[in-house]
Amino acid sequence: MCAKPRQAGGDGVGFFYILLSIAGFSLIAVGAKFADLKRCRPAPLCAVMYAWAMAAASVFALETGRGPRAPAGVYGIAVLFGVSAVIGALALQNGIRYGKISTSWLIINLSAALPAAGSVLVYHEQVSPRKALALVLVAISVFLLWLDKNRDQAKEPCEI
Amino acid sequence: MNNSRQAWMRWMLLAFVANGLGPFGLKILDERGLAAAYRYQYLIGWFGGGTVLMLAALLAIRQLPGKWELLLAAAMGLGAFGGQLFSSLALAHKIPGHVVFPATTGGSLFVVPLVGVLLFGEKISRYGIAGILTGTAALLLLSVS
Numbered sequence: 001m002c003a004k005p006r007q008a009g010g011d012g013v014g015f016f017y018i019l020l021s022i023a024g025f026s027l028i029a030v031g032a033k034f035a036d037l038k039r040c041r042p043a044p045l046c047a048v049m050y051a052w053a054m055a056a057a058s059v060f061a062l063e064t065g066r067g068p069r070a071p072a073g074v075y076g077i078a079v080l081f082g083v084s085a086v087i088g089a090l091a092l093q094n095g096i097r098y099g100k101i102s103t104s105w106l107i108i109n110l111s112a113a114l115p116a117a118g119s120v121l122v123y124h125e126q127v128s129p130r131k132a133l134a135l136v137l138v139a140i141s142v143f144l145l146w147l148d149k150n151r152d153q154a155k156e157p158c159e160i
Numbered sequence: 161m162n163n164s165r166q167a168w169m170r171w172m173l174l175a176f177v178a179n180g181l182g183p184f185g186l187k188i189l190d191e192r193g194l195a196a197a198y199r200y201q202y203l204i205g206w207f208g209g210g211t212v213l214m215l216a217a218l219l220a221i222r223q224l225p226g227k228w229e230l231l232l233a234a235a236m237g238l239g240a241f242g243g244q245l246f247s248s249l250a251l252a253h254k255i256p257g258h259v260v261f262p263a264t265t266g267g268s269l270f271v272v273p274l275v276g277v278l279l280f281g282e283k284i285s286r287y288g289i290a291g292i293l294t295g296t297a298a299l300l301l302l303s304v305s
Contacts (some may be wrong), residue, residue: 014249014250014252014253014254014255015245015250015252015255015273017247017249017250017253017255017266018246018247018250018259018260018263018264018267019193019245019296020242020246020257021242021243021244021245021246021247021250021260021264021267021273022243022263022264022267022271023239023242024238024239024240024242024243024244024245024246025238025240025243025264025267026267026268026271026272027235027236027238027242027243027270028236028239028240028243029230029268029275030272030275030279031177031233031235031236032236032278033280034235035228035229035232035234035236036228038228038232040226040228040232041216041223042231043217043221043223044218044224044225044226044229044233045222045225045229045232045233045236046214046233046235047211047214047217047242048224048225048233048234049233049234049236049237050207050210050214050236050240051207051210051211051233051237052233052234052236052237052238052241053200053207053237053238053240053241053244054203054204054207054208054211056236056237056238056241057200057203057206057207058200058204059246059257060203060245061199061200061201061203061204063200064198064200065276066201068201068204069201069287070198070201070202070205070241071194071198071248073192073194074189074198074201074202075201075202076246077185077188077189077205078185078189078202078203078204078205078206078208078209079205079206079207079208080185080203080210081181081182081183081184081186081206082182082183082185082206082207082208082209082210083180083209083213084178084179084181085179085181085182085210085212086209086210086213086214087174087176087177087213088174088176088177088178088179088180088181088182089179089210090173090176090178090214090217091172091174091175091179092171092172092175094171095168095171095172095174095175097166098167098168098171100165101274106257106292107172107176107189108175108176108179109176109266109268109269110176111175111176111177111179111180112183112262112264112270112297113180113283114176114177114180114181114184114263114267115180115181115183115184115187115261115296116182116256116257116258116261117255117258118187119187119256119258119261120258122250123191123257124185125191125256125257125258126172126243127210127258129289130301131256131259132256132302133301134194134259134293134298134301135262135298137294137297137298137301138262138263138266138293138295138298139296140289141266141269141270141291141292141294141295141298142266142269142295143291144270144287144288144290144291144294145202145273145287145288145291145295147287147291147292148273148286148287148288148290150183150282156164156168156266157176
């Protein structure tokens with residue numbers, strides 16, 4: 001696949017969307033915490049979560065006036081990667097039966113490196129020194145949070 | 161290595177690859193110039209594919225969702241939709257994928273412990289505080305173009 005090199009850039013609005021995206025993903029984790037307190041089962045929770053998200057996307061699609069109509073390629077990519085994501089969620093739920101939630105959750109978060117690496121390798125995005133430093137800091141931060149979780153489990157060795 | 165450890169490794173390797181590949185579809189859509197016009201249709205397909213697979217799994221294990229599962233899943237579903245939608249909008253505003261994906265996925269790692277402390281009274285060690293501060297510094301660096 002050939003693509004023009006892209007300079008790292010973007011505008012303030014784009015970074016505002018990143019913050020909103022972080023808030024959205026955080027809502028999943030906070031909801032999961034509440035669900036755990038209410039003793040909700042993971043599989044029905046995950047199924048209904050995806051169904052609600054699909055419903056929300058459908059409402060927004062109707063707002064565009066185009067409804068669900070899109071080229072087959074759009075749905076082909078969407079279903080392929082959507083199924084991949086839900087397989088990841090199911091694998092996580094199965095995996096945490098055999099290991100600690102802290103290390104399992106860390107692995108899920110580290111998986112963000114795959115699309116990031118894909119963006120650089122497939123689409124030749126350029127990484128500035130400042131952005132590279134930020135990404136290194138993200139890795140250090142994840143490691144520190146993992147140490148924090150390990151410390152918690154050393155004090156209270158019960159697994160979720 | 162015992163069976164339990166091997167099982168965990170197998171499941172987590174699958175989770176790493178499958179979950180990591182999930183968001184990359186947005187990047188492909190953006191590079192093909194389709195993200196702006198078909199953002200919501202893409203999300204219908206993305207969540208629809210997952211819904212169909214999960215409903216099939218529910219049928220197989222014969223479980224029905226309860227009241228709290230319906231309610232909390234609604235909030236989590238809106239979070240999942242919002243997370244994907246705003247990632248897509250960030251890409252559309254020419255924020256590179258190598259910034260968007262680690263920032264959005266990793267960003268929740270910093271927000272969630274804070275919510276844990278403020279809302280659930282959880283305790284954070286010095287490592288945790290250092291991690292949150294480092295993460296915040298990383299996000300600030302990413303936001304300075």
